[in-house]
Amino acid sequence: MIINTSLTIGYKCSSCGSFEFFNLSLFKLLSKKDYNLTCRCNKSRVTIFNYNLNEFKIQIPCIGCGSDHVFTISRNDLLTKTVNVLRCPNTGIEQCFIGSDEEVRKRIDSLEKEFDELINLFGYDNYFKNTQVMFDALNKIHDIAESGNLFCECGCNEIEMLLLSDKIYLKCSRCFGVEVINAASNKDLKDILTKQQIILTTDSPGIIQCRSKLFISKTDEN
Ligand SMILES: [Zn+2]
Ligand SMILES: [Zn+2]
Numbered sequence: 001m002i003i004n005t006s007l008t009i010g011y012k013c014s015s016c017g018s019f020e021f022f023n024l025s026l027f028k029l030l031s032k033k034d035y036n037l038t039c040r041c042n043k044s045r046v047t048i049f050n051y052n053l054n055e056f057k058i059q060i061p062c063i064g065c066g067s068d069h070v071f072t073i074s075r076n077d078l079l080t081k082t083v084n085v086l087r088c089p090n091t092g093i094e095q096c097f098i099g100s101d102e103e104v105r106k107r108i109d110s111l112e113k114e115f116d117e118l119i120n121l122f123g124y125d126n127y128f129k130n131t132q133v134m135f136d137a138l139n140k141i142h143d144i145a146e147s148g149n150l151f152c153e154c155g156c157n158e159i160e161m162l163l164l165s166d167k168i169y170l171k172c173s174r175c176f177g178v179e180v181i182n183a184a185s186n187k188d189l190k191d192i193l194t195k196q197q198i199i200l201t202t203d204s205p206g207i208i209q210c211r212s213k214l215f216i217s218k219t220d221e222n
């Protein structure tokens with residue numbers, strides 16, 4: 001059994017949206033009743049409570065749903081697991097990783113690699129109003145689609161996606177069903193992260209805009 005005496009915490013800040021890393025020694029953690037870790041933006045923090053002999057409680061402001069979550073981690077898990085992943089119970093977003101430095105960074109690197117791929121795809125970082133929000137929104141839509149909960153009211157589940165700088169257009173490949181997801185601010189992100197399913201409809205508020213867009217692209221082809 002390997003015991004980590006040095007812990008790394010990677011926390012997705014609820015305010016600035018970036019991952020902040022904290023290194024702390026287990027002995028330091030055990031020597032205090034509670035421990036505050038503040039993001040470099042100074043606008044959010046994680047608090048670890050030395051709850052009892054066997055458990056820690058960790059309070060995290062959530063970028064996903066906007067509330068604070070309190071997780072309980074057993075001392076055993078903290079000591080022996082290479083990484084503990086804390087997810088928002090409402091949205092499933094991975095908001096905090098605690099464990100060995102190597103493993104925590106590996107997990108966050110792979111999240112950020114996907115992020116870089118999105119940027120590479122669009123050539124530059126400033127295509128989107130808020131690239132981080134767009135990325136997290138796309139991931140959430142992808143999760144919803146994977147669990148079979150993204151479909152059109154006509155029954156079709158082949159959904160096309162158009163990325164604009166501040167929103168995502170979802171459109172049915174069979175009918176005029178659309179749904180517009182705003183993806184420009186953390187408020188938009190909170191809205192999308194609380195969705196369990198997305199159903200495209202033909203009376204969505206985005207329909208007029210989307211129809212004219214479709215019309216324009218048709219004329220362009222002719
Ligand atoms: Zn921050
Ligand atoms: Zn949450």
Ligand SMILES: [Zn+2]
Nearest residue numbers: 152154172175
């Ligand atoms: Zn449809």
